[in-house]
Amino acid sequence: MQPINIATHRLLSQKIFNSDLLTPAEVVSHLGAVQAQDYTMSKWGIGLRIPQATDSQVEQAIKEGQIVRTHIMRPTWHWVAAQDLRWIMALTAPHVQQLVASMNRKLALDDQTLQKASEVMATALAGHNYLTRSELMAQIEQAGIITSDLRAAHLTAYAELNCLICNGPTRDKQITYALVDERIPATQPLSREEALGKLALKYFTSHGPATVQDFAWWSGLKITDARKAVALVQSNFINEKINDQLYYFLNSPSISTHSVHLLPAFDEFMVSYKDRTASLSPNKHQEAITGNGIFKPIIVVDGKVTGIWKKVISQKQTKVQTSFFDTHFESGLLEKALKEYIHFLEN
Structure with missing residues (x-):
């Protein structure tokens, strides 16, 4: 699995592409947080x-x-x-x-x-x-x-x-x-071991391919606890070593992920990994993430961050202003992504 495959696989696991989720609660529970x-x-x-x-x-x-x-x-x-x-x-x-x-x-x-x-x-x-x-x-x-x-x-x-x-x-x-x-209605408490396993299961199901270090960063747990959590659930996942890093993930259906997405600031696709190079080229890091840790809204094409965007109000209408890192990207898929965002805001 090459780095670009990691990125497109994450589009599927995070339900950014080809989602079957129907409610906000399903989305949030799938992602864990x-x-x-x-x-x-x-x-x-x-x-x-x-x-x-x-x-x-x-x-x-x-x-x-x-x-x-x-x-x-x-x-x-x-x-x-x-x-x-x-x-x-x-x-x-x-x-x-x-x-x-x-x-x-x-x-x-x-x-x-x-x-x-x-x-x-x-x-x-x-x-x-x-x-x-x-x-x-x-x-x-x-x-x-x-x-x-x-x-x-x-x-x-x-x-x-x-x-x-x-x-x-x-x-x-x-x-x-x-x-x-x-x-919130009362819920059944879990033992610490049960909670560690359940959180790791949610994370690698919804964020894989990812590493133990990614999970520790996302969860805020100490690395020793992160390793223990992964050990509890690793039998549920495929693992593969890429560039000396061990990635855990669910096998995904073999479908085309050619797509364009307008992702918000601090989206899980970017913020939930310690190592973001699968989707964001190091030489473009400062254009998408500021020095003080502010994650900008990003344009993602086939799993790669290719630009940034922002909402603007023009003549009382909501529009989107895009800025691509290299060449301007024009396609029906970009137009579709823009329409989906405007539809969300106006309904």
């Missing part, structure tokens, strides 16, 4: 994996709590399916808490302060009383806890990592917070 710090772009990341999807369809899934947005891995915002939230959080949160502990100390957020803020949030949000961040922080300020200088982000992240709160439905285009126990 979907990076979501860019709220609008991340909805398109879900929608492009559903034939004829619309923004309103994704928003409805959010409103109904079928998918929820929270800090769960690395740490950054992710979408996660309701039924997967608790067991993934139980697995990944301890390591994320270790990663943010030093910053909590710098912000003078000791355990007592963090716990007190969580208690205020629990009271303020009780009874499905969805609040925006500013509304929630006002409640915490009234309790005598300062929320400035990044403290607000760390206070809410602490409550998220303890599975107390998550994002609720949007209100007047503003993101709200909600109590997890009011938004």
